[in-house]
Amino acid sequence: xxxxxxxxxxxMAFAQQSGEAAPITPIPLxxxxxxxxxxxxxxxxxxxxxxxxxxxxxxxxxxxxxGGDDNRILSPxxxxxxxxxxxxxxxxxxxxxxxxxxxxxxxxxAQNESALLDPRLMNTSWDELLGKLRADPTYVAAxxxxxxxxxxxxxxxxALAAFQRSLLTPNARFDRYLRGEHDAISADxxxxxxxxxxxxxxxxxxxxNIGGNLFQKFGIFEDPFVRRSRQTVADLGRFTITGQHRDxxxxxxxxxxxxxxxxxxxxxxxxxxxxxxxEIMARNQLGRTLTPEEIRLIVSxxxxxxxxxxxxxx
Numbered sequence: 001x002x003x004x005x006x007x008x009x010x011x012m013a014f015a016q017q018s019g020e021a022a023p024i025t026p027i028p029l030x031x032x033x034x035x036x037x038x039x040x041x042x043x044x045x046x047x048x049x050x051x052x053x054x055x056x057x058x059x060x061x062x063x064x065x066x067g068g069d070d071n072r073i074l075s076p077x078x079x080x081x082x083x084x085x086x087x088x089x090x091x092x093x094x095x096x097x098x099x100x101x102x103x104x105x106x107x108x109x110a111q112n113e114s115a116l117l118d119p120r121l122m123n124t125s126w127d128e129l130l131g132k133l134r135a136d137p138t139y140v141a142a143x144x145x146x147x148x149x150x151x152x153x154x155x156x157x158x159a160l161a162a163f164q165r166s167l168l169t170p171n172a173r174f175d176r177y178l179r180g181e182h183d184a185i186s187a188d189x190x191x192x193x194x195x196x197x198x199x200x201x202x203x204x205x206x207x208x209n210i211g212g213n214l215f216q217k218f219g220i221f222e223d224p225f226v227r228r229s230r231q232t233v234a235d236l237g238r239f240t241i242t243g244q245h246r247d248x249x250x251x252x253x254x255x256x257x258x259x260x261x262x263x264x265x266x267x268x269x270x271x272x273x274x275x276x277x278x279e280i281m282a283r284n285q286l287g288r289t290l291t292p293e294e295i296r297l298i299v300s301x302x303x304x305x306x307x308x309x310x311x312x313x314x
Contacts, residue, residue, distance in 0.1 A: 023197070023206040026175035027092065027257070027307060031168050036146045040139075041163025044156065049132040051078065051122040058115075058122075058160075062090040064310065067261030068167070073269035077120035084234040086269035091309065092257045094165040096212035101267045102238045103215060103252035108164055109157040126153050169258055169307030177304070185304045192301030195294060200286050210256040210305065217250045218267075221287035224280065225249065234267060260303050275299050 044050060045058045061075045062068055068089035074082035085101045093099070098106060105111040116122045116129065133139045133151040140150050147155040174193070176184035185193075196202060205211040215238065218224060225231055233240060238247035251267055259265075264272040271277050275295050282288040282295075290298070306313075 022178065023202050024174075024178065024210055025208045026178050027095070027168050027170040027172070027208060029170045031094075031166055033162055033166055034146070036142070037159050037162040038166045040142050040146060041159040041161070041166075043139075043142075044160050045163055050116060050124060050129055052124045052128065056122065058090075061087045064090075064167075067091065067258050067309075068093075069262050071263060073264050078123040079120060081120075083120060084232070085267050086264060088254060089258060089262050090164060091167050091169050092209055092212075092255055093167065094161075095168075095207075095209035095257075096252075096255065097214070098212075098252050101234075101251050101254075102241055104238075104241050108161040112157055112160045112164075113153075129156070169309050172257070172305050172307040174301070174304040175307065186300070188297055188300045189304045190301075192297035192299070193304075195298055196301055199282065199288060199290075201281070201298075204253045204285075205256050211253045212255040214253055215250050216253050216285075217248075219249055219284050222284045223249075224284050232268070237267070256302060256305055258306050258309070260306055274302060278302075 045062075048054045048057045050057060056078065061070050063070050068091035069087040073086065074084070075087045077083045088101065094108060098104075099108065099111040105114065114121075116124055117126075130151055130153070133143075133156070143149065143151045143155055143159075146159075149155075173184045174189070177190075196205075204214065204216050207213050218237070225235055228235075236248055238250045239245070241247070260274060263274065264270065265274070265277040266280075271280065278295050278298050279290055282290045
């Protein structure tokens with residue numbers, strides 16, 4: 001009986017009574033970064049010269065006016081064919097524990113280098129990329145001032161990472177609520193958060209990024225892949241990296257920050273409806289069948305997670 005009472009009690013209330021830390025914490029309002037390096041990284045991030053043939057930039061997939069992704073099911077690669085995974089948002093990326101859907105990178109710099117050299121992404125080489133940057137007097141002057149020399153591999157990766165670390169989205173209404181502004185969210189949003197905790201969503205989607213800090217199998221109570229006529233290599237998740245059976249269909253849990261802006265959802269972009277995504281997650285991960293009203297309330301809470309993007313409210 002006691003276990004049932006604790007399960008039904010909203011997690012935040014239980015945490016406050018027990019002295020436990022809150023499961024979600026606000027995004028810091030300020031990122032302590034070198035402004036000059038951030039400016040170089042911002043220019044690089046939108047520069048098509050970082051790709052072979054000058055055909056695409058980082059912003060081709062990570063569009064800063066679209067929630068940090070491109071709202072496509074699968075983005076086209078350098079060869080024009082769809083990529084394997086839905087593009088994750090670049091916003092708040094520095095708050096993640098691992099990077100990419102399979103979590104195969106531990107450092108932003110390593111992820112960036114892989115994207116630059118991958119034949120299906122930027123498809124470049126360091127010789128080609130650095131040759132272009134060193135031929136541009138503006139880049140040479142900026143790198144010399146900030147790094148003490150002409151553009152090189154380490155400094156390009158550092159500048160890109162500095163810009164990406166600046167892409168925080170603070171001041172979500174829910175963050176303001178956590179800071180004590182109790183009327184920052186509505187009664188429906190508060191009720192949705194209580195359900196989000198009590199039903200178990202909080203077990204995976206917690207921390208400052210409301211996710212991004214652990215691996216989880218997609219399909220615990222129900223297998224979302226059995227209804228498909230075929231499975232892709234991407235569906236195998238971390239199994240393609242580790243070869244371990246336990247890693248089949250295991251992915252890095254995505255952040256829910258700004259989730260209302262980042263449809264379509266899941267590693268394959270299989271739904272563009274946030275309500276449907278909530279229903280699928282409840283059924284597959286929690287073994288729950290939610291009512292339309294429960295889904296509506298949880299979605300209303302998720303809507304409160306949209307922060308300021310580049311200093312402005314979307």
